[in-house]
Amino acid sequence: MLLKQYVKFICQSRWITCLKNNSIGQLDYLKSIVDSDKIDWKYKDKKTIIKYLDEICTHIADSCSPVTEVTINKIKESYTLLEWNAKYTEILRKNGECMNCHQLLSRLKLSNEEFESLQHNVKEKLIVGSDLFLKSTPDELETFLKFVEKTAPYDVVLDALNIAYVAKTTFKDKLYLLSYAVDYFAERELKILVLGRKHMLKWGQQSWRSISKKSFTFFTDNLTQDDPYFITAAILSGSHTDFVSRDLLRGHRFVLKQDKLRNIFQRWQWQHQWKLFSTRRGLKIQSPLKFTPCAQKNNGVWHIPYEAANASAEGKVNDGVPDCATWLCMQPNSKLKS
Ligand SMILES: [Zn+2]
Numbered sequence: 001m002l003l004k005q006y007v008k009f010i011c012q013s014r015w016i017t018c019l020k021n022n023s024i025g026q027l028d029y030l031k032s033i034v035d036s037d038k039i040d041w042k043y044k045d046k047k048t049i050i051k052y053l054d055e056i057c058t059h060i061a062d063s064c065s066p067v068t069e070v071t072i073n074k075i076k077e078s079y080t081l082l083e084w085n086a087k088y089t090e091i092l093r094k095n096g097e098c099m100n101c102h103q104l105l106s107r108l109k110l111s112n113e114e115f116e117s118l119q120h121n122v123k124e125k126l127i128v129g130s131d132l133f134l135k136s137t138p139d140e141l142e143t144f145l146k147f148v149e150k151t152a153p154y155d156v157v158l159d160a161l162n163i164a165y166v167a168k169t170t171f172k173d174k175l176y177l178l179s180y181a182v183d184y185f186a187e188r189e190l191k192i193l194v195l196g197r198k199h200m201l202k203w204g205q206q207s208w209r210s211i212s213k214k215s216f217t218f219f220t221d222n223l224t225q226d227d228p229y230f231i232t233a234a235i236l237s238g239s240h241t242d243f244v245s246r247d248l249l250r251g252h253r254f255v256l257k258q259d260k261l262r263n264i265f266q267r268w269q270w271q272h273q274w275k276l277f278s279t280r281r282g283l284k285i286q287s288p289l290k291f292t293p294c295a296q297k298n299n300g301v302w303h304i305p306y307e308a309a310n311a312s313a314e315g316k317v318n319d320g321v322p323d324c325a326t327w328l329c330m331q332p333n334s335k336l337k338s
Pocket residue numbers: 089098099100101102103301303329330
């Protein structure tokens with residue numbers, strides 16, 4: 001395929017429409033190159049095209065969500081035409097290793113600026129009114145904020161009700177789970193906040209006494225429903241604070257409407273969320289992901305996640321992490337080990 005035709009192919013391909021609006025300028029520019037007869041393609045080598053494709057991949061990385069299978073096929077096709085080595089691959093969940101090139105994907109931390117914008121958003125929402133954000137009384141909200149101000153920063157915030165309900169049996173078992181999580185972090189000499197509901201206090205005084213010796217505790221009213229107190233506490237606490245909950249925090253209402261913020265929130269979640277599981281072999285505490293499951297370029301190699309056309313909704317809903325089995329790994333041929 002001639003280079004010029006090739007660029008035209010890229011520009012006209014439907015997959016471009018899958019990308020977000022802010023890449024339009026770049027795509028227009030690509031089209032203008034194709035339409036210009038002044039360009040002597042002999043001197044426009046593959047590098048130019050690779051540069052544009054690279055920009056498109058960067059855009060996908062910035063948007064931090066998997067592309068469709070149609071899109072990924074087009075990208076693979078494009079890079080293969082340019083003699084790159086493009087292969088579908090799987091990323092190991094435990095450490096972020098690519099099964100094709102064996103590179104470890106990076107953990108992309110939030111910049112200070114990004115975290116501040118998240119924190120600012122939470123603070124703003126708290127001021128606007130408790131009805132919209134935390135479903136609680138103004139008194140409770142004020143008590144909570146004073147408490148956080150006095151006791152933060154924490155290393156880790158525990159969503160007590162969520163942790164306790166991993167046990168489906170007795171209150172004693174539920175408290176055992178919570179104590180297990182508190183002990184896990186207390187042994188590591190971390191500053192802990194346990195956020196629970198008032199009714200949980202009736203589950204067993206002795207356990208609570210023990211828990212409160214190792215952590216700060218705060219209890220909201222029983223009427224408070226699914227409210228993100230623990231997210232609020234963790235975000236107000238500071239950029240290093242982790243949290244423990246199996247809650248997926250999907251589409252949280254305070255970030256729902258802004259793409260950029262939702263993206264930052266998602267990355268914050270991946271970076272800081274611990275989970276407790278009950279397995280056949282006993283309790284297991286899962287640390288946050290060691291890599292960011294977004295498209296990324298490391299040492300000249302692109303890794304891009306995509307959603308398989310036949311992917312079951314179930315797989316994705318399970319833990320809120322893109323499928324580790326559907327990624328594309330692409331590297332220039334020069335990088336191949338012979
Ligand atoms: Zn790879």
